[in-house]
Every structure is written in C-alpha cells, then in structure tokens.
Amino acid sequence: MVEISAAAVKALRDETGLPMMECKKALQETGGDPEAAKEWLRKHGKAKMSARLSRATGFGRIGVYADFQAGRGAMVELQCESAPVANHEEVIQLVESLARQLALGPGADTPEALLQQPSPVRKGQTLQEHMDELMNRIREVFRIPRILRVEGPCAGYAHHMGSPGVLLLVSGGTAELAKDICMHIAAMRPKVVRREDLDPALVEKERAIQVEIARQEGKPEAIIQKMIEGRMKNFYAELCLLDQPYVKDDKRTVGQTAKGAGMEIRGFYRWELGKE
Numbered sequence: 001m002v003e004i005s006a007a008a009v010k011a012l013r014d015e016t017g018l019p020m021m022e023c024k025k026a027l028q029e030t031g032g033d034p035e036a037a038k039e040w041l042r043k044h045g046k047a048k049m050s051a052r053l054s055r056a057t058g059f060g061r062i063g064v065y066a067d068f069q070a071g072r073g074a075m076v077e078l079q080c081e082s083a084p085v086a087n088h089e090e091v092i093q094l095v096e097s098l099a100r101q102l103a104l105g106p107g108a109d110t111p112e113a114l115l116q117q118p119s120p121v122r123k124g125q126t127l128q129e130h131m132d133e134l135m136n137r138i139r140e141v142f143r144i145p146r147i148l149r150v151e152g153p154c155a156g157y158a159h160h161m162g163s164p165g166v167l168l169l170v171s172g173g174t175a176e177l178a179k180d181i182c183m184h185i186a187a188m189r190p191k192v193v194r195r196e197d198l199d200p201a202l203v204e205k206e207r208a209i210q211v212e213i214a215r216q217e218g219k220p221e222a223i224i225q226k227m228i229e230g231r232m233k234n235f236y237a238e239l240c241l242l243d244q245p246y247v248k249d250d251k252r253t254v255g256q257t258a259k260g261a262g263m264e265i266r267g268f269y270r271w272e273l274g275k276e
Contacts, residue, residue, distance in 0.1 A: 004028055012037055042132060055141050059086040061162030062271050063095030065103045066154045068175035073154035073167050074103035075271060076114075076147050081140040086162055090134055095162075097121050097130065102149050111144035146276075148269060157182035163273035173263025180248060181241075181258070185270055190241035193265055194255075198239060206235050241265065 004027045012023040012034055022041065030036035057079035066073035076098040080086055100120050108114035115128035122130045135142050150167055155178030158165040166182040192198055210231045214224045236243040242255030242265065249257065258265055 004032055008032065008034070042129070042136065055081055057081055057141055057143050058274065059083050060143075060273055061086050061092065061095045062158050062165030062273060063097075063099035064156035064158040064165045064167060065096070065099040066156030066167060067103065068153055068155055068178060071152045071154065072103045073150045073156055073169075074099045074148060075156070075165050075167050075269060076102060076111075077145050077165075077271060077273065079143040079145060079274070085138055085140050088138070091138075092162075093121060094127075094131060094134060098127060098144070098147075101127060102147055107149055108147065111147055114147055115144070146271075148271075150269075152266070153178070155179045155182050157186055159186060163271070165271045167269045169266040169268065170258075171264040171266060173258065173261045177258070177261050177263060181254060181265070182268075184244070184247045184254060185241065185268055187247060188244055189270065190244060190268075191239045192241070193267060194242050195236055195240050203235075207232060210235075241268065 004024055008027055009020055009024045012027060013020050015034075015038070023037070026037035026040045027034070030040050059082055060077065060079035063076045063078065064074070076095060078091070078095040078098065080091065085091055097120050098114065101117050102108060102114055104120075105117050108117065115126065115131065117127055119125045119127045119130040125133075131142055148167065150169055153170050153172075155168045155170070155175060156166060157179060164186050166185045168178055168182045168185065170178050195203075207228060210228045211224060214227055214231075215221075219227060233243070237245065237253075242253060242258070244254050246252050246254045246257045252260075254265075
C-alpha cells in the first residue's frame with residue numbers, strides 16, 4: 001500500500017472540508033493521487049447520500065435573481081434538512097448561483113436540466129457537482145422541488161431568512177419601485193394582481209355574505225347595495241395587489257403608486273418554502 005503523508009491528507013482535507021480519516025482512505029484507494037482521491041470522495045459521498053434520500057427536507061431557501069434592464073429573472077427553491085444548513089453561507093451561495101444561472105443561461109425546463117449547466121461561481125464545475133460536493137461535506141440531503149424563469153422587465157426579492165421569495169413582472173417605471181413592490185408583495189400576500197383576476201364565484205359568495213350581514217344589521221334594502229360596494233373594498237384590498245394600501249405610503253394604493261410612476265404591473269409570483 002502506498003504510504004500517505006500527513007501533509008497530503010491535510011491538503012486534501014483543506015480542499016474538500018471532509019474528515020481526515022475519509023481523506024486518508026481516499027488517498028490510499030487511489031494510490032496517493034489527489035485528483036483521483038477527490039473523485040473517489042465525490043462518488044463515495046454520493047453512495048452515502050443515496051441511502052439518506054428518504055430524509056425529510058423541511059428547511060431551505062428560495063433564491064431570486066432579477067435584472068430589470070436585461071429583462072431576465074428566475075426563482076429557485078432549494079430544500080435541506082435543518083435551519084443552520086439553510087442559513088450556511090455556502091448554501092446561500094449555491095441557491096443564488098442556481099437562480100443566476102437559470103436567469104442568464106440558456107434556461108431549463110427541469111431542476112435536473114439546470115444542474116447540468118456550469119456553476120457561475122465554481123469554474124470547471126457544473127451546478128450538480130457544486131451541489132454534490134456541498135452535500136457530501138455537510139452531510140444533508142438537498143432537493144430542488146421547483147424552478148421558474150421569466151423574461152421581460154422584472155424585479156425580485158427574497159427575505160433574508162430565505163422565504164418568501166417574489167418575482168414581479170412590469171412594464172415601465174423604475175427598478176427601485178419594482179423592488180419595493182416586491183417587498184410589499186412579500187409582506188402583504190396578495191393573491192392576484194387585479195379584481196378581474198379573481199374567481200367570479202368567490203366574489204359573488206363574498207358579496208352575498210356582506211348582503212346577509214347588512215340585512216341582519218337591519219339596514220334598509222334601498223341602501224344595502226351602496227353599502228356593499230364600500231364593504232367589498234376591504235375584500236379586494238386583502239386579495240388584489242392593485243387595491244392594497246402601499247406599505248411605504250398607505251395613503252395610496254399600489255395601483256395608484258404604480259400608475260403615478262408610469263408602471264404597469266403585468267404579474268407576480270410569490271413563493272413560500274415548501275408550499276406550492
């Protein structure tokens with residue numbers, strides 16, 4: 001058996017972050033060749049991780065990338081097993097790399113296709129190799145349940161704790177306002193952009209409820225319909241982005257704010273970790 005020096009083991013450990021004994025075994029198995037040892041560790045780590053794939057991944061992060069001027073945006077959900085790992089700086093770098101590559105690269109229809117593309121921060125590695133190396137070292141299962149890419153002027157926002165994440169598509173306006181509206185969406189949880197996007201059956205159900213409440217309050221039938229229109233404003237403000245009071249200036253709605261800046265809101269996506 002080839003004699004493996006302590007310096008060679010330490011160098012491999014410093015490069016891979018894996019335990020000393022695993023690095024020594026890898027060097028022994030590959031005749032002391034550092035590059036072959038790294039490949040051995042990668043394959044050996046994959047074998048170990050395959051036995052752990054049934055583990056729950058209830059934590060993670062949503063990565064968002066948006067370029068207002070270039071008109072490219074993407075969002076990626078990365079799940080892992082624990083909160084400390086979700087907040088690890090290298091995991092944050094990985095999910096940001098996934099979103100950046102998805103936005104600026106050739107695109108991908110599936111997470112698997114995205115992982116075969118080059119890592120924007122690891123020269124010579126694919127995103128799959130980047131993720132495998134991290135899983136092997138951290139010893140947690142990672143999953144990518146969903147990815148999204150959009151084209152056109154857009155803005156994005158991800159909460160510093162990794163969820164929620166928002167992508168907003170617009171026409172006109174400024175990148176700064178679009179980013180602020182993303183933060184509004186993250187906080188206020190609208191379901192649709194405008195009233196017309198709501199299910200008509202849902203609207204009629206709410207209207208009927210408000211009519212019945214007014215009748216139970218003893219309001220005259222002649223004024224109930226006028227009252228209902230006023231009460232329905234609260235319903236719309238809860239669900240419709242354009243009707244919501246803008247968080248940075250609640251004297252105006254988001255719709256009024258956007259219109260005043262020459263912006264049309266075309267659509268948005270709001271993701272929460274683990275929720276479709």
